[in-house]
Amino acid sequence: MDTQQWLQRQFGCRLRNGTLLTQALSHRSVGSRNNERLEFLGDSVLGYVVSEELYSRFPDADEGQLSRLRVSLVKGSALAAVARELDLGEQLRLGAGEVHGGGRRRDSILADTLEALLGAIALDLGIDACRLAIGKVFQSRFDGLKLEQARKDPKTRLQEYLQGRGRPLPDYVLREAAGEDHARIFTVACELSDGDEVAEGVGESRRAAEQAAATAVLIQLGES
Amino acid sequence: MDTQQWLQRQFGCRLRNGTLLTQALSHRSVGSRNNERLEFLGDSVLGYVVSEELYSRFPDADEGQLSRLRVSLVKGSALAAVARELDLGEQLRLGAGEVHGGGRRRDSILADTLEALLGAIALDLGIDACRLAIGKVFQSRFDGLKLEQARKDPKTRLQEYLQGRGRPLPDYVLREAAGEDHARIFTVACELSDGDEVAEGVGESRRAAEQAAATAVLIQLGES
Numbered sequence: 001m002d003t004q005q006w007l008q009r010q011f012g013c014r015l016r017n018g019t020l021l022t023q024a025l026s027h028r029s030v031g032s033r034n035n036e037r038l039e040f041l042g043d044s045v046l047g048y049v050v051s052e053e054l055y056s057r058f059p060d061a062d063e064g065q066l067s068r069l070r071v072s073l074v075k076g077s078a079l080a081a082v083a084r085e086l087d088l089g090e091q092l093r094l095g096a097g098e099v100h101g102g103g104r105r106r107d108s109i110l111a112d113t114l115e116a117l118l119g120a121i122a123l124d125l126g127i128d129a130c131r132l133a134i135g136k137v138f139q140s141r142f143d144g145l146k147l148e149q150a151r152k153d154p155k156t157r158l159q160e161y162l163q164g165r166g167r168p169l170p171d172y173v174l175r176e177a178a179g180e181d182h183a184r185i186f187t188v189a190c191e192l193s194d195g196d197e198v199a200e201g202v203g204e205s206r207r208a209a210e211q212a213a214a215t216a217v218l219i220q221l222g223e224s
Numbered sequence: 225m226d227t228q229q230w231l232q233r234q235f236g237c238r239l240r241n242g243t244l245l246t247q248a249l250s251h252r253s254v255g256s257r258n259n260e261r262l263e264f265l266g267d268s269v270l271g272y273v274v275s276e277e278l279y280s281r282f283p284d285a286d287e288g289q290l291s292r293l294r295v296s297l298v299k300g301s302a303l304a305a306v307a308r309e310l311d312l313g314e315q316l317r318l319g320a321g322e323v324h325g326g327g328r329r330r331d332s333i334l335a336d337t338l339e340a341l342l343g344a345i346a347l348d349l350g351i352d353a354c355r356l357a358i359g360k361v362f363q364s365r366f367d368g369l370k371l372e373q374a375r376k377d378p379k380t381r382l383q384e385y386l387q388g389r390g391r392p393l394p395d396y397v398l399r400e401a402a403g404e405d406h407a408r409i410f411t412v413a414c415e416l417s418d419g420d421e422v423a424e425g426v427g428e429s430r431r432a433a434e435q436a437a438a439t440a441v442l443i444q445l446g447e448s
Contacts, residue, residue, distance in 0.1 A: 041275055048269055063264040067264065
């Protein structure tokens, strides 16, 4: 399967300008005809198309929720995951050093190249074709979005709840770190110094345990 | 001149959906039907259209230069200046508190509302119409851009020059702050501890004086 066939299968389009396609897949380690300018363009194209989609899919979301949903879709790790599903790594053009350094699997390179490809599609075929390509590639992500995901994290919500009532901020106290180094389990207590509320949370990181404890306190407060 | 006439004159279009136009001009102080969601959309539309324009206008610019040029066009103070030229303040719908607080002249409100208007145009008339509207409103800005403006600021360039040669960073020393409070003139010296280079800069803020001093040292180093 050549590169145009791959693009057809994964993005539903072919570029008229084959040189542009090659450039979009070329990491800067290849030389001066690389994809960095196309990445600049593609980043903005993707931001626009995703924003438009979220605006119409979530008529009741406020702008903060829309922003958080957008971040969840376009952050580097999310784009890298999409790129992996598309087998983008096999199409990458890397300098020898990057090949040996594992560049085909690196999040940042995969994410940047996906953006560059979208920039090349917009440039060569226009924004409507690019919108279709993004719709195809992100279809399952769009369909899987729930407004619930755009809620602020539990620690932030607890903090805002308390601040809104003039109460002091909670203390997060590490109670236990059990297990071997590679499989630690943390237990954290969330305590409110001016009230009876206290709850423990458990997680595989200290941060996860804190979030779990904050959730438990929010439940006690009737806020979750 | 009603609002649609104003839009026609300044942006070259009329919205089919008058309610959407009203919403785009409504600050959140007016109530729940405000322009915050449209601002989310418009921000991304503007980022895309400006990026596309810069990509084609500056074929030799690298992605860092393109990013700096984009920031210079879409940062809040730049958008507020555009909004003032369009007399956007007169069209704003503000709650009573914001009217008395000078909301019509506030940079952030003007910039956000300009973005919201562009979002409403994209939503109602499509991206091609919005691209034309942005082209009309930003025409003189686009035409006035020079790649030279995308250079990093003098202090950053001096720092990078020195770091690239393993030399210590410069000291910026305030030499004088003359004049009345409302019209201060600052004089700052830029000194390189390991060399003979030293120069003074003068400006209306300490930062401006530092940049002027850095420029003078860059000239001594043959780098400006």
